[in-house]
Amino acid sequence: MSSRSAWQPRLSDQNHGSVYERLAQAMRESVAARELAPGDRMPSHREIATQLGIATATVSKAYSRLIDEGLLSAVHGSGTFVSDFAQPAQRDAVIDLSMNVPPPNLGMGLLSRSLARIPQAFTGQSLARYTDLAGHERHREAFARWLTWQGVQASRDTVLLSHGAQHAISLALLAASGPGATVCTEAVTYSGALTAMRLNRQTVQPVAVDRYGMLPAALDRALGAAVRTTQARPIVYVTPTLHNPTGATMSPARRAEIVRVCREHDAVIIEDDVYSLFRPRGTVPLQSLAPERTWYVNSFSKSLSPSLRLGVLVIPKGEGEQVRLGLEASTAAVSPIIAELVAGWIADGTVGNVGLAMRAEAEERLQVAERVIGNCIERLPESGFHVWLPMERASAQQVLVEAARAGVLVTAPSTLETEREPERSGIRLCLGAASPEQLERALQALATVLVRARPA
Numbered sequence: 001m002s003s004r005s006a007w008q009p010r011l012s013d014q015n016h017g018s019v020y021e022r023l024a025q026a027m028r029e030s031v032a033a034r035e036l037a038p039g040d041r042m043p044s045h046r047e048i049a050t051q052l053g054i055a056t057a058t059v060s061k062a063y064s065r066l067i068d069e070g071l072l073s074a075v076h077g078s079g080t081f082v083s084d085f086a087q088p089a090q091r092d093a094v095i096d097l098s099m100n101v102p103p104p105n106l107g108m109g110l111l112s113r114s115l116a117r118i119p120q121a122f123t124g125q126s127l128a129r130y131t132d133l134a135g136h137e138r139h140r141e142a143f144a145r146w147l148t149w150q151g152v153q154a155s156r157d158t159v160l161l162s163h164g165a166q167h168a169i170s171l172a173l174l175a176a177s178g179p180g181a182t183v184c185t186e187a188v189t190y191s192g193a194l195t196a197m198r199l200n201r202q203t204v205q206p207v208a209v210d211r212y213g214m215l216p217a218a219l220d221r222a223l224g225a226a227v228r229t230t231q232a233r234p235i236v237y238v239t240p241t242l243h244n245p246t247g248a249t250m251s252p253a254r255r256a257e258i259v260r261v262c263r264e265h266d267a268v269i270i271e272d273d274v275y276s277l278f279r280p281r282g283t284v285p286l287q288s289l290a291p292e293r294t295w296y297v298n299s300f301s302k303s304l305s306p307s308l309r310l311g312v313l314v315i316p317k318g319e320g321e322q323v324r325l326g327l328e329a330s331t332a333a334v335s336p337i338i339a340e341l342v343a344g345w346i347a348d349g350t351v352g353n354v355g356l357a358m359r360a361e362a363e364e365r366l367q368v369a370e371r372v373i374g375n376c377i378e379r380l381p382e383s384g385f386h387v388w389l390p391m392e393r394a395s396a397q398q399v400l401v402e403a404a405r406a407g408v409l410v411t412a413p414s415t416l417e418t419e420r421e422p423e424r425s426g427i428r429l430c431l432g433a434a435s436p437e438q439l440e441r442a443l444q445a446l447a448t449v450l451v452r453a454r455p456a
């Protein structure tokens with residue numbers, strides 16, 4: 001074993017889970033990128049905690065996770081070391097399939113021309129003042145029109161601008177019911193939403209799913225139990241279109257059933273519709289079926305670029321006061337410059353044109369995934385940039401580690417799980433960030449890993 005490595009402690013940007021999960025993911029990435037080699041001694045728990053300003057117990061939890069995965073080994077009296085088998089592929093670059101982002105689709109020429117138009121929309125005096133917390137009136141009007149085209153019941157007065165979908169979800173969770181509430185959500189779901197629920201000290205209640213998403217009967221049981229055990233109004237956080245991570249999309253009948261169950265129990269709905277770009281024809285948002293109880297979330301991260309950090313939250317009528325308190329406590333207003341940029345792209349057709357290109361690109365990448373690892377995909381989504389490989393949790397952990405050894409990063413199962421170490425879990429593969437050549441190479445490597453890791 002070597003002396004202590006030169007690894008600099010950090011938290012991963014590719015993981016929106018808890019602090020210990022982000023620390024563990026950073027170590028996985030460093031092994032995959034050959035920043036950490038087999039036999040390297042890891043920094044002590046206290047050293048990492050001091051450098052990152054986190055609790056020693058948090059570091060211990062991350063180390064325990066990676067020891068369980070076999071990536072690290074603890075030697076009594078000597079320290080913690082990178083395991084001998086944790087040797088990544090001999091490649092110059094690691095291929096990242098862990099972050100769910102779309103392919104690059106905004107050319108620099110378009111960006112330059114669009115930015116050049118922005119000064120015409122402002123005066124020096126207007127830029128010297130803070131805008132309304134909910135966003136500038138004309139921007140809210142523009143985004144309300146964009147949402148109306150998608151079937152959402154939205155107006156300037158019910159639309160609030162946020163710093164991305166994550167911010168909108170956090171606001172909705174706080175304002176819709178608050179601490180102590182039970183949040184019913186899919187058994188595996190978006191890691192950022194789970195983190196917000198746990199920080200709010202809300203009880204996370206997993207709900208079983210099938211090929212059409214959340215099961216109404218299972219939701220009925222979960223909400224019934226929540227109503228009996230707490231006085232706080234229950235919340236249903238749900239992604240009806242291209243659910244993250246399973247890719248399930250609710251049929252029109254399933255959407256109506258979910259709304260019916262929520263009405264019976266007087267539950268709040270938080271609808272995460274960031275993949276509305278990929279919603280099939282003939283389906284509508286839950287918000288259009290139950291506007292009186294639905295907090296609707298969308299953003300431009302999946303349809304334009306994650307760098308915009310611009311989201312929208314449509315609130316039920318009469319809920320403005322509570323959510324404005326949440327805005328005041330959490331942030332200043334969204335940048336009017338970014339909002340103007342996107343509003344211009346809505347007006348000139350850029351958003352629609354990019355959407356068409358994105359859907360075509362998604363279909364091509366899904367075809368590659370089906371060709372290379374189709375036997376491992378239980379249900380291929382109709383569109384979008386992620387696929388789900390369901391399997392036993394132990395197998396999923398093995399795939400995570402062996403994929404890193406093969407030079408491919410995948411989403412850590414623990415970041416998506418509502419329960420601690422469930423028997424069943426899976427691997428999410430994000431198809432958007434890699435180039436077509438990288439995607440082909442990564443999927444071929446994963447095909448070999450999956451043959452070894454999954455039981456026959």
